[in-house]
Amino acid sequence: MRRLSWLTEIARPEIRALKAYEHAVWEPGLIRLHANELPWRACGDSSIAGLNRYPEPHPHQLTAALASFYGVGPDMLLAGRGSDELIDLLIRSYCRGGQDAVIICPPTFGMYAVAARIQGARVLQVPLQRDAGYRFDPVVLGEQLDPGVKLVFLCSPNNPTGNCLDRPAILGLAHALEGRALVVVDEAYVEFAEAPSLTAAITDHPGLVVLRTLSKAHGLAGARCGALLGHAAVVALLRKVIQPYAVTQLTIEAVFRSLEPAALQQSRERVATLRAERARVAAALAESDGVLKVWPSDANFLLVEFQDAAAALQRTHAAGLLVRDLRAAAGLARALRISIGSCEQNDRLLSSLRSPQ
Numbered sequence: 624m625r626r627l628s629w630l631t632e633i634a635r636p637e638i639r640a641l642k643a644y645e646h647a648v649w650e651p652g653l654i655r656l657h658a659n660e661l662p663w664r665a666c667g668d669s670s671i672a673g674l675n676r677y678p679e680p681h682p683h684q685l686t687a688a689l690a691s692f693y694g695v696g697p698d699m700l701l702a703g704r705g706s707d708e709l710i711d712l713l714i715r716s717y718c719r720g721g722q723d724a725v726i727i728c729p730p731t732f733g734m735y736a737v738a739a740r741i742q743g744a745r746v747l748q749v750p751l752q753r754d755a756g757y758r759f760d761p762v763v764l765g766e767q768l769d770p771g772v773k774l775v776f777l778c779s780p781n782n783p784t785g786n787c788l789d790r791p792a793i794l795g796l797a798h799a800l801e802g803r804a805l806v807v808v809d810e811a812y813v814e815f816a817e818a819p820s821l822t823a824a825i826t827d828h829p830g831l832v833v834l835r836t837l838s839k840a841h842g843l844a845g846a847r848c849g850a851l852l853g854h855a856a857v858v859a860l861l862r863k864v865i866q867p868y869a870v871t872q873l874t875i876e877a878v879f880r881s882l883e884p885a886a887l888q889q890s891r892e893r894v895a896t897l898r899a900e901r902a903r904v905a906a907a908l909a910e911s912d913g914v915l916k917v918w919p920s921d922a923n924f925l926l927v928e929f930q931d932a933a934a935a936l937q938r939t940h941a942a943g944l945l946v947r948d949l950r951a952a953a954g955l956a957r958a959l960r961i962s963i964g965s966c967e968q969n970d971r972l973l974s975s976l977r978s979p980q
């Protein structure tokens with residue numbers, strides 16, 4: 624039998640010893656005179672439950688609904704205030720400031736390094752291989768490992784390069800790191816990719832943690848809800864650390880609406896539209912003067928390199944469009960990241976780059 628206690632033994636000792644905060648009892652059928660709330664709704668409050676009441680401290684129904692949607696048991700899912708909060712929670716729970724480390728593979732999503740630095744954890748960088756289409760090399764990564772590394776962050780599809788990382792390589796890494804470190808795969812954009820989620824592999828690779836979000840394909844960025852999927856022991860540890868009431872009542876209600884069959888159907892249709900638009904915009908950009916390279920994308924954005932990225936930025940801005948300037952990132956001195964918008968917005972983007980200077 625496999626020894627799985629390492630999943631929590633590698634966490635910070637204080638967190639392992641922590642007793643979770645005891646929040647007010649949750650019995651929605653009874654009159655609440657135990658949480659110092661106001662008995663009347665605020666003006667304009669159109670929520671179902673009433674915002675004068677605290678939401679459920681650890682939202683069990685929401686957890687169950689998201690777990691069934693993502694295909695795991697409810698003990699394998701933790702919902703948080705966006706995947707940003709879950710990244711922070713992992714680092715705070717597993718990394719001792721001044722001692723432990725995370726590995727990131729730049730260019731990648733900036734929050735892994737920011738959250739690690741806030742915690743005082745070391746950030747080891749194993750760059751993706753640009754010449755191999757921003758592939759990650761598990762062998763080079765293995766060479767960087769030191770005993771302090773507790774978390775390896777991989778983003779697939781990766782922000783900002785747009786490509787999916789190699790699935791066998793990720794699983795091989797999770798296997799190789801068993802007993803030492805968790806491999807966290809951020810799948811914020813997986814709905815826009817051909818490749819399936821790695822969630823089903825968690826059972827065989829207990830050190831694998833998958834992050835999902837409602838912010839992208841489900842159109843709920845403003846609601847702030849993400850989900851961490853992992854082994855029940857990891858989820859139970861993190862549940863001690865997450866703030867009670869992390870997911871607000873308005874968000875809980877919005878997520879339930881987004882999981883209704885009609886909403887899911889609409890989300891699937893929008894993802895299909897977006898993928899078609901991605902192909903159209905990529906092809907048109909590749910033909911545009913001054914564009915050096917449009918990187919293939921499995922996400923809802925394109926990484927584009929320009930002869931003169933400053934001029935491209937200025938032209939899109941003059942057309943009333945914001946695109947992401949990546950020029951300060953290592954190896955991306957000529958790059959902008961462009962989100963795929965509606966057909967009209969994409970047309971506007973293309974014509975802003977086409978119009979004479």
Ligand SMILES: Cc1ncc(COP(=O)(O)O)c(C=O)c1O
Pocket residue numbers: 704705706707708732778781782809811835836837838844847848849
């Ligand atoms: C790769 C990646 N992960 C996580 C996030 C944050 O997601 P959330 O809105 O769930 O906090 C983003 C946001 O852009 C992202 O690009």
